[in-house]
Amino acid sequence: MTKEEILIQYLVENQARFYRLAYSVLKDRDEALDAVQTAVCHALERQSSLRNPEAVRSWFYRILLNACTDALRQRPRTVPFPEGFDLPHEDPEPAGGSLARQVDALPPKMGIIIKLRFYEELSLKEISQATGQNLNTVKSRLYAGLKKLRIAMEGAEIS
């Protein structure tokens, strides 16, 4: 299998994951679809920068997160709604829990690390590569995020 074939297979097989992550950052269906498509296109175009096909996951997540950041930047600046005003969501809120909502309410830099670690099950090293932050920053943000969530960590492995 050529590198391109490996890449395409990976992208097709994991597309739902990419969409979920993009949606969790952007909270907008169309923007999330655009971000995934842009990231996929970019990945194919720049595949020569993928030196180690085994690291495709962290390599692609970085591209995807950059596409999400770009989408956030392009949003027009809007006046926030008054406190307590519930914005209608185009897609139904994921059912099942206050914790999920608390994760979403974290500062974005903390939230994304928690999501990558626990929802996407990336290793800390992979998160460091995917977000372009050094490992210690990732660790301290992860712990700070967990502290905020007041999760009892019994049983959950961190590294």
Add this chain to the structure above:
Amino acid sequence: MNEFENAKNAYGSTPIPPELAGRVQEGIRAGKDRRRNRRAMAVRRWAAAAACFGLVLAGLNLSPTLANAVSSVPVLGGLFQVLTFVDYDKSEGGIDYDVSVPEVDAAGSLAEKVNAAIQEKVDQHLAKAEQDWADYREAFFATGGTEEEWGGREMNVMIDYEIKGQTDHWVSFIVTFAEGWVASYEERNYYNLDFAEGRSLTLRDFLGEDWVNTCNASIRKQIDARTDAGGSTLFFAPDEGGFTTVDESTNFYVREDGIVVVCFPKYSIAAGAAGNVEFAIEAP
């Protein structure tokens, strides 16, 4: 802990829009296309240059596609050719190299001199990059950085060239040297070579005896045009190190349409935001 499982399940049950698969396929198709275009463009640029100079394939390490692309363009006669002498894209010792070095192929000492000068610049640039990188690494660990924090840091080293214009007897091209990591650095070298006369061309050759005044008038006009009504501009004032006059050492290249373009490096006459500043000079 169950609460955590719930959160994960909720995340996992984010509804997936039915058009996702189509959008991913579209992304794959567009990405492949763009990649092909980028490569084709590189080949075209190369082939166009080669075609004008009468190409000799012998001794060149060409891929079959490139050889096909090149052999399908008509070969004209000429005094010289500019070829990619070294071309590699590799990663080694934490440095990511993207290097294309041109070589001028022509009879006479001019080509020899230029090639030696370019080679010297290339050697210097690579040695400087390796030294900068080693210094940075040393400082990083000397100030308490750990192997872990260092991670997979990489520095980029780039050497590339661009042919700006040419006729059957002269060529104008720029060789760019760049390195990038926490800071970035770029140096451009300009070559305007006349193989009929075996020498480098000057602004006087293109703009005549009054070349200094011609350039200065045109540049001042263009700086004024880039100053807004409130007098705000990225250009420095002449008494603050801004533009005063061109001289023998001023860089320039000549475009395909024969127009001379005078160039000033970033920061030299304007704020960094203006980047490398270029002025197309109209002939008097």
